[in-house]
Amino acid sequence: KQTDWRGIAAELAPVEVIEEPVLIKKRSRDFFWYSPILNAQLKKCFGDLVARPATSGELAQCLAVAYAHDLPVVLRGGGTGNYGQAVPLQGGLIIETTAMNRILEIGEGFVRVEAGALMADINAALIARGWEMAMFPSTQDIATIGGFVAGGSAGIGSIANGALREKGNIISLKALSVEEAPQERVFDAEEALQLHHAWGLNGAITEVTLRTVPTRDWIGCMATFDSYRDCYAAGYALAQSEAIGRKLCSTVEARIVDYFPRLEGHLTKGRHLLVALVPREDMEAFHALITAQGGTVDLALDDTERRAKGIPHVFEFAYNHTTLQVLKADRTATYQQYGVGDPSDAEAVARLGAAVGEDVWQHHEFARVDGRIVAFDLPIIWFTDETRLRQIDDTYRAHGFSVADAHTYHVEGGGLKNADYRHLAWKKRMDPKGLLNPGKSRAWEMVRHLSADDIEAKAKD
Ligand code: FAD
Numbered sequence: 001k002q003t004d005w006r007g008i009a010a011e012l013a014p015v016e017v018i019e020e021p022v023l024i025k026k027r028s029r030d031f032f033w034y035s036p037i038l039n040a041q042l043k044k045c046f047g048d049l050v051a052r053p054a055t056s057g058e059l060a061q062c063l064a065v066a067y068a069h070d071l072p073v074v075l076r077g078g079g080t081g082n083y084g085q086a087v088p089l090q091g092g093l094i095i096e097t098t099a100m101n102r103i104l105e106i107g108e109g110f111v112r113v114e115a116g117a118l119m120a121d122i123n124a125a126l127i128a129r130g131w132e133m134a135m136f137p138s139t140q141d142i143a144t145i146g147g148f149v150a151g152g153s154a155g156i157g158s159i160a161n162g163a164l165r166e167k168g169n170i171i172s173l174k175a176l177s178v179e180e181a182p183q184e185r186v187f188d189a190e191e192a193l194q195l196h197h198a199w200g201l202n203g204a205i206t207e208v209t210l211r212t213v214p215t216r217d218w219i220g221c222m223a224t225f226d227s228y229r230d231c232y233a234a235g236y237a238l239a240q241s242e243a244i245g246r247k248l249c250s251t252v253e254a255r256i257v258d259y260f261p262r263l264e265g266h267l268t269k270g271r272h273l274l275v276a277l278v279p280r281e282d283m284e285a286f287h288a289l290i291t292a293q294g295g296t297v298d299l300a301l302d303d304t305e306r307r308a309k310g311i312p313h314v315f316e317f318a319y320n321h322t323t324l325q326v327l328k329a330d331r332t333a334t335y336q337q338y339g340v341g342d343p344s345d346a347e348a349v350a351r352l353g354a355a356v357g358e359d360v361w362q363h364h365e366f367a368r369v370d371g372r373i374v375a376f377d378l379p380i381i382w383f384t385d386e387t388r389l390r391q392i393d394d395t396y397r398a399h400g401f402s403v404a405d406a407h408t409y410h411v412e413g414g415g416l417k418n419a420d421y422r423h424l425a426w427k428k429r430m431d432p433k434g435l436l437n438p439g440k441s442r443a444w445e446m447v448r449h450l451s452a453d454d455i456e457a458k459a460k461d
Helices: 005-012 021-026 036-042 056-069 119-127 145-151 228-240 280-292 303-309 319-329 346-356 386-398 422-430 442-447 452-460
Strands: 016-018 049-052 073-076 093-096 103-107 110-114 131-133 170-176 184-188 204-214 218-225 248-252 272-279 296-301 333-335 363-369 372-377 380-382
Touching: 005 049, 005 056, 021 049, 056 073, 056 093, 056 170, 056 204, 073 145, 073 204, 103 119, 110 119, 119 131, 119 145, 145 204, 218 228, 218 280, 218 303, 228 248, 228 272, 228 280, 228 346, 228 363, 228 372, 248 319, 272 280, 280 296, 296 303, 319 333, 319 363, 319 380, 346 386, 422 442, 422 452, 442 452
Parallel strands: 049 093, 073 093
Antiparallel strands: 016 049, 103 110, 110 204, 131 204, 170 184, 170 204, 218 272, 218 296, 248 272, 248 363, 333 380, 363 372
16 A cells, blocks of 8 residues: 555654655665665665654654554664665665764763764764774764664774674664564673674664773874785784784775875875874884885874875775775776685785786785684775676685675675574564565565564574
């Protein structure tokens, strides 16, 4: 039956709603267009109405209205996800959380915030008190903490503090169910993982308590190398170093660096780039490490010096911002996500680079997972068609690298929620009608008819 959206808007009052079609279309998109495959699939998917609750009470009201009318619901923070996580596949109500943005408590080693708070605002409030977020994505200026917990995985800080899912990083969260009378439940650190990276399928997060770390006087560093092999090896050495504190360590092929016009004149041309954030007191050791690895430090600036020179923050050349710098110039580029088999093996990385073809330009991020250094490649890929993309995936696999596909809108596709029914038991409890982000989980379609306990039992099989 046709939904009376004007009537729904009236029922949502006093919650702010957005009804202008152009604005609804804008809020139906995220950064899925990084992928030409997702772009073709998702570019015509739009919601019908946007609600902007300002409190968890207002959010509960939105969910109750959705439940009463069987409306598909997509939660949305800043809309910066890359896999179409925030795109409504079946139309319906978009609930934008950015008005729920209060920082509720800052204490020793933790911060408690509403889900719609922007990470840049959280970091600014923390830094003023001597703390900072243990990790955050380079999109912190427009991305929300709820969106990071529900849609992200790691970021700047992960080289020191691990991935978001690691013990201690998410301390607890609160989330609302989608029922006649939505319930707000508290999830402890262990249970919170059932909502983490579940793309808003398993409840509407209202509040998050996260680990924080003492802030340091960070220097943004850029070093250059003649060969990408040496650049990667230096990245690994820095990632491994016990003597140098660092919260970012990335390496980027010279061909990609040519797409960074704002760094022109600041870096030696034609060289491969290592990007890092290093505390001021460790700069001498950093210089020594780079020299020993055959590189030179071209730039080392604190925030004040960087601003005076008009240079963007170093993290705008790392993680998925690296890809964005290329996409700004040429939309035929895309990327993929590969785990490096043995991160200490720079030769294997160089061999792969030579084998994979001229349409793949390497870019590595180093992080720490379960205490061990890992590296993943987020290469620029000059897209021709999906067959060639899958050939590239196969070449990586043949060289011992793993693939976390960035070109699927199914939550199971990227790796974190693979065949994991336990989180779907929580979905059944939190969203019995399956209204949240419908169409994004293949596994849910297979178990939605079961009870939460039966789904949980399936997880233990
Ligand atoms: P959105 O895109 O709005 O939402 C993400 C998912 O979370 C959606 O499925 C949405 O439905 C769900 N969601 C949002 N709010 C809630 C809520 N309150 N309750 C339940 N579900 C909710 N990601 C990383 O992990 N690390 C990076 O370093 C990183 N770098 C990036 C760089 C660029 C240039 C770009 C474009 C993206 C990058 N990303 C990265 C992806 C993304 O920016 C982050 O994961 C970001 O934290 C998402 O936050 P958001 O507010 O934009 O979420």
